[in-house]
Amino acid sequence: MQKKVISEAVVKRLPKYYRAVKNLSDQGINKISSNALAEMLGITASQVRQDFCNFGGFGQQGYGYDVAKLKQELATIMGLDHDYNVVIVGAGNIGRALGGYQGFEKYGFKVRAMFDSNPVIDNVGGIKVYNMSQFESYVKDNTVDMAVIATPKAAAQSVADRIIGSGIKSIWNFAPIDLEVPDYVSIENISMSESLLVLSYRTKNNV
Amino acid sequence: MQKKVISEAVVKRLPKYYRAVKNLSDQGINKISSNALAEMLGITASQVRQDFCNFGGFGQQGYGYDVAKLKQELATIMGLDHDYNVVIVGAGNIGRALGGYQGFEKYGFKVRAMFDSNPVIDNVGGIKVYNMSQFESYVKDNTVDMAVIATPKAAAQSVADRIIGSGIKSIWNFAPIDLEVPDYVSIENISMSESLLVLSYRTKNNV
């Protein structure tokens, strides 16, 4: 299959489409037009059609989009068509909160284990907390698709290196640092401090 | 002062500039060129100069940018030139993690209180947890500049309404929902589920 490069702007809208379509599906609505969907997201109908067209288009002229089909197509595009095994590195404040994060389960991400360089508790809501020294052997013995970095900034790069070294190719990073990772590793950052400063800017400038 | 409208793209880069400049400052470096700064952030020198030019420009031709001055200008632009009083609504997993979030203190945000509709603990790391019924009276009796929403999705809009009703004009929202707020309220969302789905997309599509 010839792969079209999808722009970052489009990729960032995919979860929004998915959320809206899921809502429609939950409400028992089974048909939606680009116009109505656009209104839900506060964007233009043109953009909706243009975006979906990137993936081949899943609509029917004169009818609109079938909600069930659209939902399933979006899920497949984003890789929600199967489960993932996840480990969390760092069992501090954020790591523990993530251990209980409902979003993981909701989208098929199974948190299998947590790691900490100095574990002070042995499980978080039923998830076992291992010493970081056991990280490589755990990954060797278990299938791990994704790792979450919830360590302090100082540890993050070396943790990332160990994650990558163990063969994991997907990292969700909560540490406030731009990690260096090879091209074949997918990474996504949650940058709380950047978000807070953006809010601070808006607050000061009434935006 | 005639206010120039700053694009969202520029605003999102401000925290990145600030972080880089702070690093330089910590290293004792007191001068930087647009070229060197651009390289640190992985962008072009043109963009750095263009961005700073939006705010009047703080460099010196033939020399570059004075790090101390640049840091201070960026801090002022983002409103980091004074402290803010913050309250957190929702003392669940995420609320509690945020109670211990170091980033707040680092940038002058003081977490003064937490609220929960059903408090099971009475303080989080020294921050008192109040019953949500006391929210309005607390805000009346104390200066509150910013509220964090760390409630479940179902409660988020009504919590937002109470926050706005109490006169707070700045909201940091962690609930997975697009809140309806009046124009004069600044809001910024941390959307963990959207971030997770973007990572899922990248992982599936090797991006």
Added chain:
DNA sequence: TAGATTGTTAATCGATTAACAATC
């Protein structure tokens, strides 16, 4: 001064929006 580097205008690029033929 000569070299360096900004501030800013102009050119380019990419994303968004508009338009409309295709077609259900």
Added chain:
DNA sequence: TAGATTGTTAATCGATTAACAATC
């Protein structure tokens, strides 16, 4: 069929990059 709505091309808009005069 006629009306509706997509898929897709073309036009527009805005952001990024290039270029260079200003000037330290």
